[in-house]
Amino acid sequence: MTASANDPLVRFVNVQKTYDGENLVVKNLNLDIKRGEFLTLLGPSGSGKSTCLMMLAGFETPTHGNILLQGNAINNVPPHKRDIGVVFQNYALFPHMSVVENVAFPLTVRKMNKTDAKAKAQRALDMVQLGEFGERRPGQLSGGQQQRVALARSLVFEPQLVLMDEPLGALDKKLREQMQIEIKHIHESLGVTMVFVTHDQDEALTMSDRVAVFNDGIIQQIDDPATLYECPQNSFVANFIGETNTLCGEIVSSDNQACAVQLPNGVKITAQNVAGHGAGVQTAVSLRPERVQLNDVKPDFANVFEATVIETIYHGNHVRVALDVGGQKDFRAMVRAGNIHADLNPGHKLYVGFSADDCRALDPASA
Amino acid sequence: MDQAPALTASQSDVLPQEENGLPLKVKLRRAERMKKIRAMALIAPLFIFTLLIFAIPIGIMLVRSIDNPEVVSYLPNTKVELDKWSGEGMPPQTLTAIFATDLVQAYHDKTAATVGKRLNYDVSGMRSLIMRTARKFKSHVPVDATLDTFVKADKRWKQEKYWNALKRASGSLTPFYLLSAVDKKIDDKGDIVNVSEGQAIYVNIFWRTIWIAGVVTVISLLLGFPIAYLLANTSSKVSNTLMFCVLLPFWTSLLVRTSAWVVLLQKNGIVNSSLMNLGLIDEPLTLLFARPGVYIGFIHLLLPFVILPLYSVMKSISPGYMRAAESLGAHPAVAFVRVYLPQTLPGIGAGGVLAFILAIGYYITPALIGGPQDQMLSYFIANHANSTLNWGLASALGMILLGSTLILFTIYNRLTGASGVKMG
Structure with a gap:
């Protein structure tokens, strides 16, 4: 089989994985990873995302199905022959070697001579701005520096694919954000395919070309970050990515695009009919808090309701407001500073308005 | 921009310096003292036990490897004369006279055998030599005994090696045991040499x-x-x-x-x-x-x-x-x-x-x-x-x-x- 540039680099075909023979950790996974893309596997812990990564790295074998790399099944190829770089959450830098020896390790095991290996390792260290730290031991570096060394080590042998298993989980917030950008830049400059596992949705949205949202061993949705955020296909994705207001109700009328949903308190809202159900079916309408307008005078929207402010929390660049909308008390809105058209003091009555396009009628949320 | 360095400078000036009249280090030591005392109190019983039951007896036992009390304690006057003697040739008359008296005294004190045993480690047969001589002397104690008196008692006293052994054993400390443990000995000339092959084990x-x-x-x-x-x-x-x-x-x-x-x-x-x-x-x-x-x-x-x-x-x-x-x-x-x-x-x-x-x-x-x-x-x-x-x-x-x-x-x-x- 010849691999053309347009063929996916990796294909998961009907892959299943179970550890105990009873529960499937990964249920029938089909996933194509494109050449040069930055794909993130996002999901809560236990959703099967790490298992997928470990199957790809070769540390776990699929119970069923095939994983193809460059069109070839690699189920029985041991990890050291896969030519895949892996960055682990705990860095896994070898404590008895200096930093530069660590980075040169993949080269020396490939029988490159010591001088060349060291020079190449040094260049890789320079790339992650740690050129001066080569002679130190990993234990003498900070967490962020260690992770950069691990990154350099996984890239130095020019693998076709780099896997990262929650590599930034142990870093503090500021360092994490800095590393996200750094990894993204390295990805852009080297053009290497990267698969990144995280449970942090911000990380997934800021870094990725595409994000695969995992839950319960199934990919819930795989899309670019903007689509994922703006057009979640189901309740899980809507709730997991960003914040959302979930309004449960029953569809009373529908056509292909739009539907009217009646909430338990009798209020009717117009929404996009994403799930495609007909009248009489339970649904959960998802609405992002920042799409909600708060106004003292009645605004011109498809959905306009009266509401009472319960609580206002100031966040500097925005304000979060908890509202009582027709008896539903956990309705949240987010208003940008400088865009406030209402008195937001608790107890104040005002109007909430949102367009039908921003309401997505999805499957009824299970939880 | 101007203020930041000034601020840190003043901070670093204040911190290690005196506050309430005491340097910070002294205050730290005081604060830690109670902790240290408590820790020591916890260690103390075992430490004292180990010291008394283990460390001190072992120390005393180890001292025995260089301790050489026999001649010093049981032939005290002889020891003084031995120190004066160069150890070359045969012993002078002053030494033999005192040695004879000391030997008889040691025989009566029942310590002559201990001395003999110690000397026997160095030159085999010396225990019997000492005991035999002492027995002969005890009936009539020789006055101003000479070398001849000794030779008359036992012919072996003619040989220098017995007198040399006596001289070697006269210090209160000796390298003898340690040298024996590595198959070495001091010969009659005072040099450290290997023991004979049959004895080297x-x-x-x-x-x-x-x-x-x-x-x-x-x-x-x-x-x-x-x-x-x-x-x-x-x-x-x-x-x-x-x-x-x-x-x-x-x-x-x-x-x-x-x-x-x-x-x-x-x-x-x-x-x-x-x-x-x-x-x-x-x-x-x-x-x-x-x-x-x-x-x-x-x-x-x-x-x-x-x-x-x-x-x-x-x-x-x-x-x-x-x-x-x-x-x-x-x-x-x-x-x-x-x-x-x-x-x-x-x-x-x-x-x-x-x-x-x-x-x-x-x-x-x-x-x-x-x-x-x-x-x-x-x-x-x-x-x-x-x-x-x-x-x-x-x-x-x-x-x-x-x-x-x-x-x-x-x-x-x-x-x-x-x-x-x-x-x-």
């Missing part, structure tokens, strides 16, 4: 001790390593059972275990009969009272001491390192050698040193299982301490054992740093 035994300890340490490490690896890398259920098996020997008396080996290793014992029934050997192997038995007994004894430090080190090595090495392209065997093995070195070192130190000092196993050619230094220490009552030599041999242990431990510590030894 201890150097040989020292190297035998080191060899046996080395062999059992290496074999124990080879056998213990895979077990420790399994213990550290298997499910807790399996590792608990395994750990139980490893620790089981600790709950059986050492003597019982060693005696059990005596039964098992006999010519018609279980080991030999099993091997013969399996058709692996045609006639029984000589295991008991021979080197193989000693090795077997030792290895069985030392395995837990090797496994436990190895296990504790291996437990702390994350399996992630092997995975990382493999993902970077290393064959599992290469990953093991280059990544896993180096990280277990502290455990190998700690287990090896522990086993080796235990082995070079061990007494029971070689004494019960070994033959005459398998006895180690400890056997001779026990022999001199219990049977021949030559405590000076026993203590000198002990000193050598202790010295080599300490040297070994120092080297190990240098190589690994203090952090290397982490038990449990």
